[in-house]
Amino acid sequence: MDVTHAIPSPGSARSANPTWDIGSIRKRWLEFWRNPRAQFRGYLAGLPFDYPPALITGSWLAMAVIGIVSTIQRHNYFPNALPLLAVLALLCSMPVFCVLAITPPPLAMASCGVVVTAIFLMQPVQSDFAPFVLILTVGEVAALVPKRWSVVYALVALGELMIFDALDRVGWSGPNTRLEGLQMYTAGLALGWMVGVMLRYQRKFLHQERESQEIRAARAADEERRRIAREVHDVIAHSLSITLLHLTGARHALQTDRDVEDAIEALEDAERLGRQAMADIRRTIGLLDRSPSKPAPEPGIADIDGLIADFVGAGLDVRYTGSGDLGAVSAAVGLALYRIGQESLANVCKHAPDSTARVRLEVDSATAILTIGNTLPAGMPTTRGSGMGLSGMRQRAELLGGILVTGPYDDGWMVRAEFPLAAERGCALTGVGKSRTERREDE
Incomplete structure (x- = not known):
């Protein structure tokens, strides 16, 4: 999207529905008369130019100073x-716009600069300040309109100065009075x-930065939601799977063996895991809270x-078999290995x-490699599911530069996660360039 088109056009904010009745204008004038500073600051803050009010006020004051000096020069x-x-x-231009509550149109600003300069130059003086009105107006217009129009206005302003210089050369304004320093005014x-x-470019880049920040914020929010969803999914899948196994064991103990003690033990374990799951879910959901907290490790x-x-x-x-120095694994990789193992066993x-x-x-x-394999009952399909378990494990692995291989293996199912540990090796993992068949042969 062209960001320049997203910039509010001058006048769009205030002149969309202007109120021109006498009563509203009188009311605005009285409010301005009672507290001009507050009304003026509120007016400047509402302009759609995205420029600081101090810059707009400074430009207007500079224009007023130039006009006063030019008038004093013409005391004769x-x-x-x-x-x-x-x-x-x-x-009076800015106060009038403020009282009428409209945005200064660039065309009106350009016309005012040309007309005011022409009025001054009709009474030429030496070392004239009047052309600085055009210089400042050209800068204001260039800051608001596209370059093709600001160039046209700059050429019009230069043409005006050249016309008055030519008229002064033929002596229309009398002897010893002519526009001096045309080259300096042209450079100005x-x-x-x-x-x-x-x-104007600064204004354009400001809008680009705002849009970029909004996009980055939206992406960060989406990624945080996905991360929390993965955490909740892993916690629930793990806890419910084990709880259901305990409940199944308790039911078998009561129905088959009439063993109350085993059933009570299984129910106690199910209760403990259920409470642990609730605590994990509360901690994970607590990440959505903006207030500071001290979650469990x-x-x-x-x-x-x-x-x-x-x-x-x-x-x-x-x-289970394990080998190697577990202390060499970072916290991020350790969490990913734990969650992948938790999800894989929950799927089993x-x-x-x-x-x-x-x-x-x-x-x-x-590297750190975690392999989870399990046998499959006869006749059980080996197709991959479409839930968020496998996708969540794959995202965890890819975020840390690892790889995840899942699928049927011999007479069962295998999940293999591999993470790099050496920073200097980056993502150059063992077996990245191998096919799935070669990885299976390595196993």
Whole structure:
């Protein structure tokens, strides 16, 4: 999208529905008369130019000073009233716009600059300040309108000065009075136009930065929502899977063996895991709260033993082997390995609760590899699901520069997560360039 088109056009904010009845104008004038400073500041703050009110006020004051100095230079022409009319137009333009509550149209500003300068130059003086009205007006117009129109106005202003210089050369204004320093005024027009264009570009880049910040904020919010959704999903899937296994064991103990003690023990474990799940969910949902909090530490690689113990205690046949220095694994990678293992074992409980699961954790100087495999009952399909479990595990791995391989393997199902540990190796992981068949052969 062209950001220049997104910039509010001058006059769009105030002149959309102007009120021109006498009563409203009188009311605004009385409010301005009682507290001109507050009314003027409120008017400047509401202008759609995105320029600081101090800059707009400074430009108007500079124009007023130039007009007053130009009028004083023409004291020899008094009682002629032309200079007074010109300076009155410069002084009253902004208050009139403020009282009428409209945005100064660039065309009106350009026309006022040309007319006021012409009035002054009709009574030429030496070292005239009047052309500075054009210089300042060219800068104001260039800061508000596209370059193609501001260039046209700058050329019109230069043409006006050249016309009066030519007239002075033929002596229409009398001897010893002519416009001096045309080259200096021309350079001033060019400088004023450049300053105005730079201000316009600054305004354009300001809008681009605002849009970029909004996009980044929206993306960050989406990513945070996805992260919290993954956390809630992992917690619920893990806790409910183990709780259901405990409840199933309690039911079997009561129905088959009439063993009340085993049933009570299974129910106590289910209650403990349920309370733990509720605490984890509250902590995860608490991330949405803006107030500062001190959440419990995130689980890491050292908690994988406890995770597997929970599944084993719930009745799932899990065989675990681990090797390597677990202290070499960062907290982020440890959390990802824990969550991937948690989700994988929860899927085993959900889809193949009577199968045997094998968990192997290997940590060396370069990588950390977690492999979860399980047998599948005869006739069970090996197609991938469409839930957010696999996609969440894959996102966790990719965010940390790792890879995740899932799919059927021999007589069962395998999940293999691999993360880099050596920073100098970046994302150059073992087996990245290998095919799935080659990875299986390595196993």
